[in-house]
Structure formats: C-alpha cells, structure tokens
Amino acid sequence: MAQSYRVAPVCAEDVPDVMKLLKKTFYIDEPLNEAVELCDENGICPELDEYCTHSLLEGLSFKAIDQDDNIVGVIINGVSPLKEEDNGNDLLSQARRCQNPKFQKILYILARREEVSRLWEKFPQEQRLVEVKVAATDQNWRKRGIMNALVKETEKITEQKGIRLLRMDTSSAYSAMSAERLGFMCVYQALYSEIKRDDQPLIVPKSPHLYDKVFIKKLF
Ligand SMILES: CC(C)(COP(=O)(O)OP(=O)(O)OC[C@H]1O[C@@H](n2cnc3c(N)ncnc32)[C@H](O)[C@@H]1OP(=O)(O)O)[C@@H](O)C(=O)NCCC(=O)NCCS
Numbered sequence: 428m429a430q431s432y433r434v435a436p437v438c439a440e441d442v443p444d445v446m447k448l449l450k451k452t453f454y455i456d457e458p459l460n461e462a463v464e465l466c467d468e469n470g471i472c473p474e475l476d477e478y479c480t481h482s483l484l485e486g487l488s489f490k491a492i493d494q495d496d497n498i499v500g501v502i503i504n505g506v507s508p509l510k511e512e513d514n515g516n517d518l519l520s521q522a523r524r525c526q527n528p529k530f531q532k533i534l535y536i537l538a539r540r541e542e543v544s545r546l547w548e549k550f551p552q553e554q555r556l557v558e559v560k561v562a563a564t565d566q567n568w569r570k571r572g573i574m575n576a577l578v579k580e581t582e583k584i585t586e587q588k589g590i591r592l593l594r595m596d597t598s599s600a601y602s603a604m605s606a607e608r609l610g611f612m613c614v615y616q617a618l619y620s621e622i623k624r625d626d627q628p629l630i631v632p633k634s635p636h637l638y639d640k641v642f643i644k645k646l647f
Pocket residue numbers: 452453456457458500561562563564565568569570571572573574575576596597598599600601602604605608
C-alpha cells in the first residue's frame with residue numbers, strides 16, 4: 428500500500444469516486460448510520476445520497492489521494508446560515524415529514540443540535556459559517572492524520588472566503604478528537620442515551636461513540 432497522501436480540492440470528475448468511498452465508509456460506519464443500519468444490503472439510501480452530494484461541488488470540499496491518485500479520504504463542507512431559515516426546510520420540519528423511519532431518527536438528532544446549541548445567540552455578529560457535513564477516511568488509511576489534514580485545509584479556505592466560523596458536528600468520538608486537537612470549542616454535547624422521543628432514546632451508537640457534539644472554531 429502507498430505510504431503517503433496529498434490533499435486537493437474536490438472537483439466535478441471526482442464525484443463518482445467520492446461516492447464510492449462514502450458508500451464503503453460513511454454510509455455504513457458513521458456511528459448513527461451504523462446504529463440504525465441506514466443502508467439496505469446494496470448500499471442504497473437516496474436520503475444520504477442527497478445529503479452528501481448537496482454541498483460537494485460548492486468549492487469547499489477536499490480529498491486526500493494516495494500515490495496512485497486513489498481517493499482515500501474526503502471532507503464535504505458547505506456554507507450555512509447560523510440560524511435555519513423559516514421556510515419549512517428546517518431540520519425539524521424535514522424530520523416530521525421524512526418517510527424513511529431510520530433517516531427520520533437521524534434528522535431528529537440533527538434538529539436537536541440546532542434547537543439546543545442556538546448558535547445565532549452565541550455568535551450574534553455572524554450571519555453564516557462553513558460547516559463540515561461529512562468526513563470519511565478509507566479503513567486502511569485511518570488514524571494517520573488524514574481527517575486532521577482535511578479539516579486544516581477547510582480552515583484555510585474558510586478564512587480565505589472571509590468567513591469567521593467553522594462548524595463541525597460530531598457523532599464519532601474520532602472526529603470529536605480531531606476537533607479538540609485543532610482547537611475547536613464544544614458548544615453542545617448530549618449523551619445519545621439521553622436524546623429521547625416518546626421517552627425512548629432515538630439512536631444509541633456503539634462505544635466509544637457516546638456523545639453527540641457540536642464544535643465551533645473562530646478563525647480570526
Ligand atoms: C472519523 C474519521 C473520518 C477519522 O478519520 P482519520 O483520517 O482516521 O482521522 P485522523 O487520523 O485525522 O484522526 C483524528 C483524531 O482521531 C483519533 N483517532 C482516529 N481513529 C482512531 C481510533 N480508531 N482509535 C482512537 N483514536 C482514533 C486520532 O488519534 C486523532 O486524534 P489526535 O490528533 O488527538 O491523535 C474516520 O474514522 C471515519 O471515516 N469514520 C467513519 C465515518 C465517520 O464516522 N465520519 C465522521 C462522522 S462525524
């Protein structure tokens with residue numbers, strides 16, 4: 428296996444390979460997706476396809492490639508408002524009308540992050556931020572600093588765009604470690620076992636992924 432990797436922006440011709448990587452990583456082993464067994468046996472989940480591709484070509488996403496130009500890591504980033512718009516597309520409304528009961532549970536967890544973290548109150552001067560939406564590294568390349576490198580690249584482009592805040596929500600204990608390593612501040616955390624609807628925990632991923640967290644880094 429090649430030993431080193433380099434980082435580059437994601438471009439349109441990367442989309443099939445990025446999706447291939449995500450289907451063998453994020454789709455099955457991101458802690459929430461794994462816990463609800465989101466994908467069917469063929470790795471098909473249209474809701475996740477939409478979620479992943481939505482921001483992919485905004486010009487803020489990066490890939491890690493090995494010496495043979497294979498994509499071995501990806502981070503998908505997009506610009507978001509601090510406060511969701513009141514247009515029926517907020518996460519809570521999306522959760523309420525979602526027809527896929529597994530994806531619906533995930534949406535309720537994402538909606539709770541908005542409701543409790545209340546970023547617009549914490550950062551009233553800011554209108555928008557860049558948000559890390561997806562991070563995934565090939566199993567054979569994990570724990571070698573790829574995610575940390577992709578987040579650092581995201582910090583650079585965010586600053587270049589004149590955007591002060593970078594947001595990273597973490598369901599994985601490892602992405603939370605990345606956020607902590609890079610000096611992000613945790614603005615929301617909840618034990619999954621305590622995030623409930625109708626008195627039942629929505630999703631409880633396996634250890635060590637015990638906490639749902641939202642991190643913010645102020646870049647300048
Ligand atoms: C989360 C994920 C993207 C991390 O990618 P990675 O390239 O392995 O991350 P890095 O090597 O940059 O490591 C980031 C931090 O996590 C730690 N870490 C990563 N994997 C770890 C493991 N298996 N055990 C313990 N620590 C681990 C690293 O030591 C590092 O912390 P440090 O800088 O303090 O040493 C990867 O595990 C993955 O693809 N998981 C499945 C999809 C997913 O969960 N995505 C994130 C959703 S929020």
